[in-house]
Amino acid sequence: MSSSSPRRDDGPDTMADIPELSSADDHSSSDEETVRGDREDEHHIADFLEEERYSAPTSVPPNGVGAIKNRYRELVEAGQETASEDGSTDGIPRRAASPIDSLLSVPDDSPSVQGSLVSTTSSSNVIPSRGSRPGLRSPTPSFRPFDRRFQSRISSPSIGSPRPSSPAFLTGHSRTTSVASQFLLDPGETDTPSPPWEVVRWTKLKKLNAQAFSEAGKRNFGSPTCLSVSAYIVLGTSKGIILVFDYNQNLKMILGPGTKAVESGSITSIAVSSDHTTVAGGHANGNIFTWDTTRGAARPFLIIPHLDPSQLQQKTTDGHIPGVAITHLGFLGTRHTALVSADDRGMAFSHLATRGTGALGRSVKTTRILGRYPDSKPPTGKTLKPSTVLAFASLPLGNVELATDSLGLTAMLTPYLLVIVSTTPIAQTQHKSARPREVAAHSAMTGCLAWFPAVKLKVADPVTGSQMSKVKLVYCWSNVLTVLDVDEVPSENKDKPPSLKFRARSRWKCEEPIVAVQWLSRSVLTVLTISQRLIVLEDRSMRMTEAFDLIHKHIYHADLFSKQLHALVEQLDEDDISMHGVVADAFYMGFKAYKGRLFLLGFNDVSIGALSNWADRLIAMMENGDYVGAIQLATSYYTGDANKLTVGLPEDTALRHSMVLDKLMEIMSASLKYAFNQRQKNNGKVDDQHLQELAETCFVACQHAGDIDFLFDEMYEWYDDAGAEGIFLETLEPYILDKTITAVPPVVVKGLVPHFVNKGWESRLEEMICHMNTATLDLDQITVLCKQYSLYDALIYVWNQALFDYITPLMDLLALLVPLMQNGEFAESGNLLEDEVGVNAYKIFTYLSYVLTGRVYPTGEAIPDDVAQKAKAEIYWCLFSGKSITWPRGTHRRLLTKPAQSQEPSFPYLRMILKFHAPDFLSALNEAFEDSFLNESPDRQMNGNSGHDLPEEQIFGLTVDRQYIVSILMEIMNPTDFPPADTIYLDMFIARNLPKYPQYLLFTGSTLTKVLAGLCNYPGEDLAEDAQLSSEYLLSVYQPPDLANLIPLFKDAGFYRILKRIYRVDKQYGKLIQTYFDDPHDRDAIFDCIKHCLQPQASLTRRQIQDVHNVIKEHSEDLVELDPEQAAKAIAENASELHYHILESVSAQPYLQYVYLKTILEPEEGSSSNGSLDRDLTEQYLRLLCRFNPSHVSDYVGLVQSTNLRLEKLLPTMEETGVVDAAVILMAKEGQVQAAMGRLTKHFGTLESALHGLLIGAASDHGAFDLQESAEDLMQALQRYTLVGIWLCQGQTKTVRGANGVRRRQKSPTKDTLSSDENLWLDLIDTTVQITKQLSADLQTYSDEQLPATDGDVYHDQDNPRPLDTDKLLTSLRSLVQNTFTALLSSTSAPPVPSTIAARGTATISTNLSFLRILRAFLTRAAASSPNLADLRAVLSSIFAAYAYEESILGLSNRLLERSLFVSVKQAVELRQRGWRPKGSTCEACGRRVWGPGVAGNVFEAWEEKQADEERMKARRKAVLGGGGDEGSNHRGKGKLGSVSGDGAGEEEYDRGGKGKGKDLSPRLEPPEERERDGEVEGESEEANVGGGDQPLQPGAGYGSALGTGVIMPDGMSPRKAAPALGPLVVLACRHIYHQSCLEALQTSEGFNGSGGRHVDGHGKEREYRCPIDG
Secondary structure, three states, rough: OOOOOOEEEOOOOEEOOOOOOOOHHHHHHHHHHHHHOOOOOOHHHHHHHHHHHHHHOOOOOOHHHHHHHOOHHHHHHHHHHHOOOOOOOOOOOOOOOOHHHHHHOOOOOOOOOOOOOOOOOHOOOOOOOOOOOOOOOOOOOOOOOOOOOOOOOOOOOOEEEOOOOEEEOOOOOOOOOOOOHHOOOOOHHHOOOOOOOOEEEEOOOOHHHHHOOOHHHHHHHHEEEEEEEEOOEEEEEEEEEEEOOOOOEEEEEOOOOHHHHHOOOOOOEEEEEOEEEEEEEEOOOOOOEEOOOOOOOOOOOEEEEOOOOOHHHHOOOOOOOOOOEEEEEEEEOOOOEEEEEEEEEOOEEEEEEEEOOOOOOOOEEEEEEEEOOOOOOOOOOOOOOOOOEEEEEEOOOOOOOOOHHHHEEEEEOOOOEEEEOOOOOOEEEEEEEEOOOOOOOEEEEEEEEEEOOOOOOOOOOOOOOOOEOOOOEEEEEOEEEEEEEEEEEEOOOOOOOOOOEEEEEEEEEOOOOOOEEEOOOEEEEEEEEEOEEEEEEEEOOOEEEEEEHHHHHHHHOOOOOHHHHHHHHHHOOOOOOOOEEEEEEEEHHHHHOHHHHHHEEEEOOOEEEEOHHHHHHHHHHHHHOOOOHHHHHHHHHHOOOOOOOOOOOOOHHHHHHHHHHHHHHHHHHHOOOOOOOOHHHHHHHOOHHHHHHHHHHHHHHHHHHHOOHHHHHHHHHHHHOOOOHHHHHHHHHHHHHHHOOOOOOOOHHHHHHHHHHOOOOOOHHHHHHOOOOOOOOHHHHHHHHHHHHOHHHHHHHHHHHHHHOOHHHHHHHHHHHHHHOOOOOOOOOOOHHHHHHHHOOOHHHHHHHHHHHEEEEOOOOOOOOOHHHHHHHHEEEEEEOOOOOEOOOOOOOOOOOOOOOOOOOOOHHHHHHHHHHHHHHHHHHHHOOOOOOHHHHOOEEEOOEEEEOHHHHHHHHHHOHHHHHHHHHHOOOOOOOOHHHHHHHHHHHHHHHOOOOOOOOOOOOOHHHHHHHHOOOOOHHHHHHHHHHHHHHOOOOOOOOOOHHHHHHHHOOOOOHHHHHHHHHHOOOOOOOHHHHOOOOOOOHHHHHHHHHHHHHOOHHHHHHHHHHHHHOOHHHHHHOOOHHHHHHHHHHHHHHHHHHHHHOOOOHHHHHHHHHHHHHHOOOOOOOOOOHHHHHHHHHHHOOOOOOHHHHHHHHHHHHHHHOOHHHHHHHHHHHHHHHHHHHHHHHHHHHHHHHHHHHHHHHHHHOOOHHHHHHHHHOOOOOHHHHOOOEEEEEEHHHHHHHHHHEEEEHHHHHHHHHHHHHHHOOOOOOOOHHHHHHHHHHHHHHHHHHHHHHHHHHHHHHHHHOOOOOOOOOOOOOOOHHHHHHHHHHHHHHHHHHHHHHHHHHHOOOOOOOOOOOOOOOOHHHHHHHHHHHHHHHHHHHHOOHHHHHHHHHHHHHHHHHHHHHHHHHHHHHHHHHHHHHHHHHHHHOOOEOOOOOEEOOOOOOOOOOOOOOHHHHHHHHHHHOOOOOOOOHHHHHOOHHHHHHHOOOOOEEEEEEEOOOOHEEEOOOOOOOOOOOOOOOOOOHHHOOOOOOOOOOOOOOOOOOOOOOOOOOOEEEEOOOOOOOOOOOOOOOOOOOOOOOOOOOOOEEEHHHHHHHHHHHHOOOOOOOOOOOOOOOOOOEEEEOOO
């Protein structure tokens, strides 16, 4: 909003309205023509509504829509009288006498906006769905186990039975898609129809436009350039003139002519004061003029000129610079002399004028609040970016007084910042906010903002609960919109004003840049985008409710900012995402909002528009003929699902309901009238589908409105009169089932029953009746109808719930049984479920189950306790009174079960039900036994009444208990009258209920024994499990005395669980395991049983164990066949002596033997293995392994002790199955190495022959088999067995080398003699070479023969197999020789076993002699067999390739090792060269000087002696090196002489970070002989500067470690005994220096070390020290 009303004294919640200048009746003819607009000849909806008001229509006009629209004149009036919930700022006031309303009553002369999007989303549509319900059947009357419960076909809503879903807001009638999904789409590219209403009703101000935009007007005043709206419509022009119009479009005032204003350039900004009396205009040259409209337009009220050049140079006064346009202007608070302004150069000022008379009598104080002058210097180190004020606004006044009113808050938006300043009493920045990161990179640069003041609300805010809204500011950068709340925080000091808190509450992103924004009301925002699309947003939800184009309005816009910001755009950095690509034009001067209206300044006209409110939209839909859509839309308005804020509805629910309800009901009435009149005139125009949709819509509307009476009082009459009552009734169904509607008038019920019966939907009808409130039903009518159409579920429900009669329904159901029984016996003829009588007769069991457990039939809800007790007593009386009864009382109607006989049997009804279907009756009675009604004793209180006050059925029923019922049942269901197929259920019934109610039931032992015997003699296998379970129940409380006599019955019946329990209790473990074998359903549990019986904790006697073993032996084959793994585990753990017997029992199934033995001999990880198995089992397992898993034999043989195996028993099997590798390994482990090689060589020959034959056969016969695959398989076998041979040779080489090490040193073998291991290598090499040579020739021959046949491209399939890949096979073949020679080279190159008695300098025998002997022998043998060595060229090349490969690998490894070693040595040398300088020259412990000037003792002489000693050592070392020969060269070592730096053991502990620990590095003055003998030659000596000076101490290895390694220097090393020698010195990493003796004494006393002295470990490491000072 650009301006707001001032506060008045007449109340805090009123704002100044637009002055009532004149009413519409007083207009002149010319004004009237302007107001009426251009479309004079068209009829308007208001005309029809006016006619409707005074003359009710007598008939429906031919035009269908006219009849509906004439009923809604009140909607317009109601919309105009709608009051805002928060005062005048938020609402849309519509008073008849308001001038602004006179504008809005005129339609626009332009066509309606096409392509506008509907405001209501798809969620607003109200369409109920009608589900189709298939016919429901009664439950199948089959046997129900006693642990099941009866369920009726009809369930209560809480159970959630399937039924049609209730109608709800669905999308069936959606006219348009969601607004959000169609945002900013080109209307030409979508099929979305426009709504029947105009989203914004635009009106062009024709009279105003004629004066301001005509040629004469432009010539006299100039073209309009900006717009401001308050109580007047104010236009600024290009000639510096301001035009003031009232809302009757009369030109009230022309400001500026004849003054300096017209000399100041065009009007670039306008502002109107809060009381609408003062107008300010900013000009293009920087001048500002204000005009008092109450005093005339002769001269300006106040002039604020721009700075003249002298003021600009002196910089003594603030103000706009000359030639800069005033782009923004605003008044502060209620004052006429306080303004704020901004120009297009980015500067903003506040102007406060003093009091005085006239423009000349006032002085203006101007204060700069933003920006810098052009000639000002930037701050040091900063560069100024070009800037401008994109948006600017001062806070308008609301209708409630706040502290912000006196601060003069002004918001300014630059390309970089949002700044909010307070201008009074002094200019002060209140808030800053940077441009949000969400702004799209390189988008158009736009900025806009708008304030909304605080207002007092008539209804509390539903979100905050406050009676006052907050001050809020909306601002936009590019496409990001933000809403900022302003809170006042009271100050602790009452004299100080409250502080302000700014909080960004909401943020919304548009799909394109936003150029203008305005508050349409407190909760509704209007946004104008760069493409001139208008978007309507709800404030808190940020939901876009409307979006449509305004491009045809040609909104005025101007390029105000590109000149100032061109440098910023021209220097655009594509990598800088914070920059913009273009500067958009300014639209703010032509887009204004005031009191819920939008004002647009176009290039050619001024338009005023308002969002159509809810009443307008309803009228538009009715005029369009969419009565269903109108009802749906009105319903969404009532429920609040629609965009209520946008259409002018309050957020308060009660207020909204009161506004919409009456209109909703009127719309429905008119829609029904219109629809059925149209159907009467033209039946094809309004078909059943339309009526169905209308009915569903009206039902939903009435449900939400809570007016169900409308459905039956008015709506049903329309449908019934038109013969379409079925549509209404089917629509009613889901509401009844959901209990939304429970009361249905009798007239509707009367039509409901025949309609559903005729449709065949009896089950659906019954379900509906069972969900109705019976108090509203006509009982005579409904009972007659239910009996007429056999609706027994509904009939029972009505009898029970309406009359509380439970006997009559039972008698009706018993009457259905009588025809089905012939002479008291049930005669099954056909399928009763296909017979209507049979289906209804079966309902007696569910009815009994429900009533006797206190549930309503058939819904399942709970019956009240007092009613339930009465009902149960009556049912028990009917069944167990023992006679037929007369019912109803007072009549002579007696129901007879055998009408043809003269006498009824005892308990006739009970007997008939049992004969009809005993299982279901006993199941229902089983449920009844769980009810507490049967717990009471016979003399219980009769519900607070004496027995004389109760009828007979109540007295008898209250005395019935469980014992009585069971006694009667046992008497009736005797074997004489009932077959075993029925009596078995009575036995189950007794057996199951006795354990549950032992205190209420009592039976003799003989009776229970008969029950057990009866359960054992069940009639069919389908009852076996239930009979056994019942027997288990009974045996849990009854112990038969003659149990041994029952065991045969249990065996015959197959009651294995009972037998297991008996045998386990009696500790008959043999019979127990036998029972597990006999039980076909639980045989897997036998393994656990065996483990449990045979475990040591079971403490079985020898006899019991023998019984178990005998049973296992008898069924050993069954045991293994069941699960060989489980069997093996169970037997191995507890009865390993049975292994042989079990294996023998499955001798005909070797695979089971294999799995059994595998489980024993190769248990899984974590399983315990039995290591005491003899070799027979192992050998048997190996034989089976050769058969079933030959690839694993060699692995297993390597794990087994060879002494446990007999080679002569295993080798035939291994050779027979082709497991040669395992045979070789086994023979090698037996020591038959040469024989193993022979066996391997023989197998090589077999493989060679196979491959040779394959190649020969393939060359002559082109079969369909895959030659390549077969050849590769054989080649892989050759490679695998070559590796076996290598393993054999390597193992023998190691064995021979270890055993003959001493003899080899005593007597070396001759050149021509080969050892046993060498002979093995020779045999292997010879074999692989011969194979390679022979097969290479075969492959070459094959390749030559096949070459001509494979010149072209040949498709290969089963009939034409692919040719042999000879190159691949030759490569694999040559790898045999390469792998063999590589293994030989690595084996013979390994270092020999060192001799402990050989001298260190003795030269070893060359390790390559063995290889050379083998190679010589091989070449000799090859020469003998093949005189032409050219045949061995390929073989020799393979050998040499192996050598070259080994050499390259070794060379690479050496280079890597040398490089790593060089780096380590270099680092060690650098560390050794670094030195330490002690902090002081005295010992930290004793204080005596230890080095430097004044040190005691002849230190220098001692150093000279040490140096001379080292020189002698070096000379001696050189002499040794010069004449020592090979021996000395072979033992070159690295060490050091008596270095003060110690040994090199501490190098690897080097680190600068430590301190506090030291290392004993005292010199080692050993004799030169010892050092020389220990290899300490070429040692490195470091010097210790103990004589003073700046030369640092040279540390040895280990200086500066993290452990605080130190240096020990000799103290007082001199031949003279002038001063007592205190031993070496210790320098620690912390640079403290000690005598070694002093430091050890300190550590001993402080507990750091247990002993002093010098210690050297086996690795030469010195003792470590810790500094007493630094730790």
